[in-house]
Amino acid sequence: MTSLPRRLLAALLTAGLLTTAACGEQTVDERIAEASEDGELIVYSGRNEKLIGPLLEKFEQASGVDVTARYAGSAELAAQLLEEGGRTPAAVFLSQDAGALGAVQEAGLLAPLEEELLAKVPERYRSDEGAWVGVSGRSRVLAYNPGEIPESDLPQTVFDLTDPRFKGKIGVAPTNASFHSFVTAMRVSAGEERTREFLEGLKANEPKTYNNNLLVLDAVDKGEVAVGLVNHYYLLEKAAEAGGLEKLTARNHVFPGDDPGSLVNVAGVAVLKGNESGDARAFVEYLLGPEAQTYFAEETKEYPLASGVEADLEDMPPLEELQGPDIDLSELSSLQETLALLDEVGLT
Amino acid sequence: MPGTHAPAPARQAPRPPGPRRARGGRPRPPLLLLGPAVLTAAVALLPLAYLVVRAGEDGPAAVADVLLRERTARLLLRSLALAAAVTAACLAVGVALAWLTVRSDLRHRHAWAVAAALPLAIPTYVAGFAWISFAPQLAGAPGAFLVLTACSYPYVLLPVSAALRRTDPAAEEVARSLGLTPWQVFRRVTLPQLRPALTAGGLLVSLYCLSDFGAVSILRFDTFTLVIYTSYQASFDRTPAAVLSLLLVAVTLVLVLLEWRSQGRASYSRVGGGGQRPARPVALGRLAPVALLGAAAVAVLSLGVPAAALVHWTVVGASRGLPLADLAAAAGTSLGYAALGALVTTLLAVPVGLLAARRGDRLPRVLERISYLGHALPGIVVAFSVVFLTVRYAYPLYQRTPALVLAYVVLFLPLAVGAVHSAAAQFPPALEDAARSAGARTAEVLRRVTLPLAAPGIGAGAALVFLTCMKELPATLLLQPLGSTTLATQLWTETGVAAYSAAAPYAAVLVLLSAVPTYLLGVRPRVAGGGPR
Numbered sequence: 001m002t003s004l005p006r007r008l009l010a011a012l013l014t015a016g017l018l019t020t021a022a023c024g025e026q027t028v029d030e031r032i033a034e035a036s037e038d039g040e041l042i043v044y045s046g047r048n049e050k051l052i053g054p055l056l057e058k059f060e061q062a063s064g065v066d067v068t069a070r071y072a073g074s075a076e077l078a079a080q081l082l083e084e085g086g087r088t089p090a091a092v093f094l095s096q097d098a099g100a101l102g103a104v105q106e107a108g109l110l111a112p113l114e115e116e117l118l119a120k121v122p123e124r125y126r127s128d129e130g131a132w133v134g135v136s137g138r139s140r141v142l143a144y145n146p147g148e149i150p151e152s153d154l155p156q157t158v159f160d161l162t163d164p165r166f167k168g169k170i171g172v173a174p175t176n177a178s179f180h181s182f183v184t185a186m187r188v189s190a191g192e193e194r195t196r197e198f199l200e201g202l203k204a205n206e207p208k209t210y211n212n213n214l215l216v217l218d219a220v221d222k223g224e225v226a227v228g229l230v231n232h233y234y235l236l237e238k239a240a241e242a243g244g245l246e247k248l249t250a251r252n253h254v255f256p257g258d259d260p261g262s263l264v265n266v267a268g269v270a271v272l273k274g275n276e277s278g279d280a281r282a283f284v285e286y287l288l289g290p291e292a293q294t295y296f297a298e299e300t301k302e303y304p305l306a307s308g309v310e311a312d313l314e315d316m317p318p319l320e321e322l323q324g325p326d327i328d329l330s331e332l333s334s335l336q337e338t339l340a341l342l343d344e345v346g347l348t
Numbered sequence: 349m350p351g352t353h354a355p356a357p358a359r360q361a362p363r364p365p366g367p368r369r370a371r372g373g374r375p376r377p378p379l380l381l382l383g384p385a386v387l388t389a390a391v392a393l394l395p396l397a398y399l400v401v402r403a404g405e406d407g408p409a410a411v412a413d414v415l416l417r418e419r420t421a422r423l424l425l426r427s428l429a430l431a432a433a434v435t436a437a438c439l440a441v442g443v444a445l446a447w448l449t450v451r452s453d454l455r456h457r458h459a460w461a462v463a464a465a466l467p468l469a470i471p472t473y474v475a476g477f478a479w480i481s482f483a484p485q486l487a488g489a490p491g492a493f494l495v496l497t498a499c500s501y502p503y504v505l506l507p508v509s510a511a512l513r514r515t516d517p518a519a520e521e522v523a524r525s526l527g528l529t530p531w532q533v534f535r536r537v538t539l540p541q542l543r544p545a546l547t548a549g550g551l552l553v554s555l556y557c558l559s560d561f562g563a564v565s566i567l568r569f570d571t572f573t574l575v576i577y578t579s580y581q582a583s584f585d586r587t588p589a590a591v592l593s594l595l596l597v598a599v600t601l602v603l604v605l606l607e608w609r610s611q612g613r614a615s616y617s618r619v620g621g622g623g624q625r626p627a628r629p630v631a632l633g634r635l636a637p638v639a640l641l642g643a644a645a646v647a648v649l650s651l652g653v654p655a656a657a658l659v660h661w662t663v664v665g666a667s668r669g670l671p672l673a674d675l676a677a678a679a680g681t682s683l684g685y686a687a688l689g690a691l692v693t694t695l696l697a698v699p700v701g702l703l704a705a706r707r708g709d710r711l712p713r714v715l716e717r718i719s720y721l722g723h724a725l726p727g728i729v730v731a732f733s734v735v736f737l738t739v740r741y742a743y744p745l746y747q748r749t750p751a752l753v754l755a756y757v758v759l760f761l762p763l764a765v766g767a768v769h770s771a772a773a774q775f776p777p778a779l780e781d782a783a784r785s786a787g788a789r790t791a792e793v794l795r796r797v798t799l800p801l802a803a804p805g806i807g808a809g810a811a812l813v814f815l816t817c818m819k820e821l822p823a824t825l826l827l828q829p830l831g832s833t834t835l836a837t838q839l840w841t842e843t844g845v846a847a848y849s850a851a852a853p854y855a856a857v858l859v860l861l862s863a864v865p866t867y868l869l870g871v872r873p874r875v876a877g878g879g880p881r
Contacts, residue, residue: 012687
């Protein structure tokens with residue numbers, strides 16, 4: 001038996017050394033130096049590899065630049081950039097939401113983007129300081145089942161969901177990040193008190209809770225619930241899978257005006273100070289160009305934000321008609337208060 | 349070899365006047381071990397240095413503000429309650445299964461012993477996902493309790509099985525002959541001997557529960573780790589996260605000290621030769637079907653449900669073809685990182701575990717307790733501390749394998765320390781003394797006596813750390829070298845777009861590869877983690 005641990009240790013040592021050798025690792029400094037020479041671009045991506053990977057490949061083919069990515073959650077990568085304090089290997093940060101970009105910007109770690117690039121995107125979907133720019137947009141909606149609730153009876157504001165006529169008929173995914181963003185937007189735009197009243201009223205209406213937006217939409221489509229609070233693209237993605245919107249029962253309803261129930265959030269991109277390069281700029285330009293913008297519209301059914309690209313998003317109003325609450329998107333980071341409120345109300 | 353044959357308590361009484369203490373004037377811990385042990389403790393303290401820097405950044409008012417939040421207290425209490433409930437359940441399940449597979453005439457008990465250890469191979473996020481897709485109504489406290497218990501009871505089972513194997517059955521037989529009922533024998537004779545194994549296993553389970561994020565996030569049960577995770581997302585201010593993490597370290601400290609106190613002063617090594625008589629299996633009689641049913645129920649809950657979910661999704665995914673090349677590449681990377689993590693962690697753990705197993709000086713035992721402090725921290729906190737430290741003080745290592753291995757060491761050190769400690773506590777110090785009095789120098793005693801005797805424990809510790817590294821996700825995501833992919837990170841990517849059928853093969857390979865070291869631990873439970881102190 002003595003020989004077993006010895007053999008085990010030997011095996012561990014060999015395997016470990018092989019890995020290190022196989023990776024042919026370089027230090028971050030070497031990587032950065034080499035990256036600028038060889039046209040390699042290092043990207044931190046808070047968006048999923050399945051979504052961004054194909055786009056990176058297309059960019060590599062078009063530009064001849066090699067792209068290497070680190071994938072993790074947007075918030076984690078933002079915190080990692082903050083801990084790195086400017087000594088990051090990354091040249092580009094792709095984020096799932098504006099809050100993470102805002103935090104990195106506030107720490108002074110972002111390089112300003114050129115006016116020419118910024119101008120491609122409407123002002124409200126980019127940083128005031130010109131340090132990051134939105135790439136694609138998503139709207140909160142009320143998905144509804146016309147068999148359960150006729151279009152004419154739909155509420156005109158999300159606050160009406162506390163009406164007793166919706167008792168047991170609402171589906172929510174209360175632990176989902178996009179639901180949290182919506183509640184945060186309500187807190188920021190309508191105040192704590194009004195938000196608490198809304199959440200308590202919602203809770204009193206005994207909503208059915210689901211683990212994610214996809215399940216909420218399925219429940220609406222099947223008529224398990226009449227309405228559900230989700231992002232706009234879930235219906236469109238499901239329709240694409242099913243072979244057309246007409247195959248589905250559920251539809252999207254956008255609350256008119258500056259309702260917090262129709263918050264528009266963005267995924268965006270920024271360049272890190274110190275690692276600016278022509279390649280980084282070219283990548284941002286590529287993301288705002290027609291190929292990438294069309295890709296977002298087709299693959300994720302999100303709104304392309306750059307001017308000149310038309311999205312054909314069924315059942316949804318054009319981007320210009322979306323309004324949502326009048327708030328600064330980087331303020332959506334006050335998540336702790338939102339979670340405390342949800343926890344207090346008991347909506348988890 | 350002798351390490352596995354000799355073990356058994358010297359005396360059955362809990363407070364014997366051990367030969368070492370009676371002798372007095374015992375040698376001080378050899379510097380050869382003490383030096384490396386101090387180094388290990390220093391490594392374990394690294395994240396604390398970072399946390400103190402971050403927590404102090406905004407001044408004492410900010411610290412008080414975070415600590416005094418009502419939600420902080422509520423969720424800490426909730427986490428402690430969950431940890432207490434899970435630990436209690438793990439102790440019950442672990443002891444029952446250990447006794448059944450070691451001491452009873454349960455049919456196929458050796459096979460059951462292996463099956464009972466296997467849940468260690470299943471990451472809590474996989475078990476959590478399996479349960480939530482199978483029974484969505486379990487979301488919340490019941491699901492978190494169930495999944496954490498099912499995944500972590502082996503931390504109790506393994507040391508208790510080992511302890512049961514090496515206790516001399518003579519005392520139990522005497523008790524029985526004196527007319528005690530089987531239950532009285534168990535409670536008054538067997539259980540006291542198991543106490544060190546129980547407290548050590550219970551400590552690992554409770555620390556594991558406090559640090560777990562995978563199960564509780566999937567099962568939608570807000571715990572203290574969730575507050576720490578969300579403070580990174582909330583306003584991206586890292587001070588609250590650091591303050592909360594320090595609070596978790598303080599809780600760990602209390603638990604570790606409680607365990608220390610409960611260890612008492614018993615000596616558990618066995619002096620003298622002679623083979624220990626194997627215990628005669630206790631006949632279950634009419635209770636046999638109940639026992640079999642119980643063991644089967646645990647196996648279904650801890651192995652059956654996750655396995656069924658994985659098989660289901662893999663079959664669904666296989667129809668579209670398996671990405672064999674990607675799977676193999678990710679598996680290779682996972683194996684490599686886990687192997688290095690296990691190797692370095694075990695090397696650092698050996699001096700601490702060996703020293704702590706010897707009674708006397710306080711310092712080695714303090715060093716051992718220090719090695720536990722990082723274990724209750726969520727992986728992401730340790731990852732950020734490694735980012736902070738390597739970027740500032742070891743930039744050439746940043747985002748390279750050594751930085752990742754450092755995170756593994758801090759997170760999983762106690763698993764290896766406990767295993768080495770328990771193995772070293774099984775053989776009597778007199779063996780080393782004899783070698784020394786025969787003229788052997790410290791290094792020679794270590795090489796020719798101590799290390800060979802402790803070898804099974806060292807192997808068990810390495811196996812435990814290895815499979816835990818395989819399952820690790822948050823630190824791996826942030827620290828692995830750019831462009832590399834492990835089974836766990838690929839699993840995370842696929843589930844991120846709800847591609848469960850594409851994720852399942854990665855989870856299945858991860859579980860199968862982790863099952864190999866777990867199998868070894870189950871087959872040789874006498875050497876496994878956290879035994880008597």
